[in-house]
Amino acid sequence: EAQVTQNPRYLITVTGKKLTVTCSQNMNHEYMSWYRQDPGLGLRQIYYSMNVEVTDKGDVPEGYKVSRKEKRNFPLILESPSPNQTSLYFCASSLLIRGIEETQYFGPGTRLLVL
Amino acid sequence: KQEVTQIPAALSVPEGENLVLNCSFTDSAIYNLQWFRQDPGKGLTSLLLIQSSQREQTSGRLNASLDKSSGRSTLYIAASQPGDSATYLCAGGSEKLVFGKGTKLTVNP
Numbered sequence: 001e002a003q004v005t006q007n008p009r010y011l012i013t014v015t016g017k018k019l020t021v022t023c024s025q026n027m028n029h030e031y032m033s034w035y036r037q038d039p040g041l042g043l044r045q046i047y048y049s050m051n052v053e054v055t056d057k058g059d060v061p062e063g064y065k066v067s068r069k070e071k072r073n074f075p076l077i078l079e080s081p082s083p084n085q086t087s088l089y090f091c092a093s094s095l096l097i098r099g100i101e102e103t104q105y106f107g108p109g110t111r112l113l114v115l
Numbered sequence: 116k117q118e119v120t121q122i123p124a125a126l127s128v129p130e131g132e133n134l135v136l137n138c139s140f141t142d143s144a145i146y147n148l149q150w151f152r153q154d155p156g157k158g159l160t161s162l163l164l165i166q167s168s169q170r171e172q173t174s175g176r177l178n179a180s181l182d183k184s185s186g187r188s189t190l191y192i193a194a195s196q197p198g199d200s201a202t203y204l205c206a207g208g209s210e211k212l213v214f215g216k217g218t219k220l221t222v223n224p
Contacts, residue, residue: 035214042216043204045212090159103164105161109156
């Protein structure tokens with residue numbers, strides 16, 4: 001089954017404790033991205049990647065890191081989480097056709113609470 | 116900078132009604148326009164994608180149109196059902212996707 005998986009689905013942590021949210025897709029998509037969703041603010045892009053070893057900042061990259069060492073995986077790293085990073089996080093992937101993203105497939109989401 | 120707006124923020128209709136959800140965008144140089152559905156606490160599911168060269172796409176009871184010149188897209192849902200209740204988001208962009216904040220649809224039995 002074609003899908004985007006994220007782990008963990010739910011996470012409660014404390015300020016400053018490094019964490020990683022994993023994202024994996026099995027559709028051989030070139031493009032992957034991370035979003036956060038907050039009430040009243042909608043979906044905002046954190047980072048995206050056009051291919052292996054190619055990553056770029058989205059609209060709200062501060063406090064986050066990503067890596068793309070393999071085509072299927074795109075982990076999101078919070079080196080020192082803070083309470084304002086409490087949010088619902090989504091990973092997404094899509095094909096690129098002539099450099100343009102096609103239909104985006106979303107993971108189920110990771111709900112993060114930073115105390 | 117692309118801005119995507121969806122009005123209304125919430126809509127409640129009786130079952131069986133045909134309805135239209137609206138999406139407007141400020142930059143007409145979009146590559147494509149996508150409509151998604153999000154159920155509470157769940158991820159987004161792609162419904163329809165309209166390429167910039169197309170004017171509409173259809174899937175079952177759903178029909179999405181795109182008018183780049185006016186900066187508008189609509190999602191038409193025919194014969195609405197309670198199972199259509201969800202938040203519907205549109206997204207468009209030229210360099211990257213920009214999402215609207217969504218319209219929360221409730222279809223009452």
